[in-house]
Amino acid sequence: METGTFRVKSGHAEMLKGGVIMDVVTADQARIAEEAGAVAVMALERVPSDIRAHGGVARMSDPLLVEEIMNAVTIPVMAKCRIGHFAEAQVLQAIGVDYIDESEVLTPADDNFHIDKWDFTVPFVCGARNLGEALRRIGEGAAMIRTKGEAGSGNIVEAVRHMRTVNDEIRRIHGLSREQLMTAAKDLGAPYELVLYVHENGKLPVVNFCAGGVATPADAALMMQLGADGIFVGSGIFKSENPAVRAKAVVEATTHYENPDVVAEVSKGLGEAMRGLEISQIPERELLATRGW
């Protein structure tokens, strides 16, 4: 019996496909998310839009809060650590979270290196804006990728850009001839073996969810049709007027993303969505997606 194999780590992400992972900051919110049909929750002290508003250094959440959330629900619980902060990751593994998000939403702890994720039994999910970034993270041991979008913006445009970019680049690599792959790997800044995998299989070797900007059921349906394997919703649920109803609607739209009748039905009367931000109005130094290397 062998624990912590890559198949066990990436296999867990396969089980989350077609589902919605919701940011929660209390045990009560976690129960609402589970009741709505979330496949997992992300335990946080603040959702990204509050991190943005609050300013200062954003760190790993208090382990006590994460444990309260783990005790409140039966679904998997994820938690975030800072980019490069392997000691925070060790803490999260020690308390037994099911997935660690090495996340650009928190303030990076290392401006050169991400965590060596092969060193852990608990699997990691990491953000990416393009194929090279995704493959570098997988090369470091990430067992799941999420496109970054712009967390806490309530604006889907960056999520769309990143998902389209990753999938366009996958199609391009898939169509290259074999002798072009080493140069492609050099240009992407990605490990050759993973570029070869993408060339041969026409997909990433791990699950790719969408994150950063989903606020409505139609946003979720859009991202699923663009090729996301599933959806992370951060501020979009609990910063809206009626979280329980909206959470359920996003879950149902994610399941039936290809069926506009269902998406229409579940979108009715949800109340006000979170207030979004125009990306061009976010000062460049406050953009979260550009964190990570």
Place this chain on the structure above:
Amino acid sequence: MMRIGVLALQGDVREHSRMLAEAGVEPVSVKWPRELAALAGLIIPGGESTTIGKLLRRFDLLAPLQQAVREGFPVYGTCAGMILLADRVEGAGVDQPTIGGMDLTVRRNAFGRQRESFEADLDMPAVGDRPLPAVFIRAPLIEEVGPEVEVLARLPDGRVVAARQANLLVTSFHPELTNDARLHGYFAAMCAAARDPAAV
């Protein structure tokens, strides 16, 4: 070609479809009750059992599936699917709908959290002499089996991880995350026999 459905509300649908194709069966993705017609059987994939249960109820699949199971329709549940087919669930979430039909007591997340997830090779005579590679992810365990239930595989310490009762098949683990399609072949044979007992 025989057609077997894969319940596609949430979970690792693609992996099961790939294994069915490898076992010589046409996989059909199922999201609506009408799509159950003309299928020889159904696989309930791995995923989150609370999520799948709620979506079954929300999209009117729960009652039709319960009816089909009562009438002998073959169903194979892996992990979350096993929880959904068990008559009794320990550690269930609040308001967790299940299909039931198998005289089993199943414990959710029986091995612990993700860091306790593991791979193992199992002896499973029903699919042949060669050990079967099995992936357990936050896996449930079969704690009690009724008299009509046949145990198909155990862990080395004796705990039950695969079972069959008439046309229902369940495994705690995920054969679909490996390259070994023997269990899908076994289920396809169950479906063929259920359809035409004389031919087998």
